[in-house]
Amino acid sequence: MIASLIRFSLIQRLMILLLAAALIVGGVWAFRTLPIDAFPDIASPQVLVIVKAPGLSPTEVESRITFPIEREMQGLPRQTVLRSTTKYALSSITIDFEDGTDIYWARQQVAERLNQVWGELPAGVEGG
Structure with a gap:
């Protein structure tokens, strides 16, 4: 199973690079749009x-x-x-x-x- 995955990754290098680039771009976008408060409101209404x-x-x-x-x-x-x-x-x-x-x-x-x-x-x- 792992051997076939490695073989596929070596044959389809461009697709793996594009997938990795898409994951990196998605991670950066998620990090930038994540709302972070210095002091979040944790009290109940x-x-x-x-x-x-x-x-x-x-x-x-x-x-x-x-x-x-x-x-x-x-x-x-x-x-x-x-x-x-x-x-x-x-x-x-x-x-x-x-x-x-x-x-x-x-x-x-x-x-x-x-x-x-x-x-x-x-x-x-x-x-x-």
């Missing part, structure tokens, strides 16, 4: 919901704001992680989506769900 509730304690913020929003955000399509942090007068909810998810689509999904629960939140809350 993420939407952050921040709600300010002036005057409420962390316990009240968690029970009256964070839990209802988390409940509404459960089951979003392509969602991987839902986590939240509650502090004095502040609720921060982070929703991670699968890699490759369009961030504008993800934001739209979160905004639609947030609009459904916004009327149930206490008066005076501010979203961001």
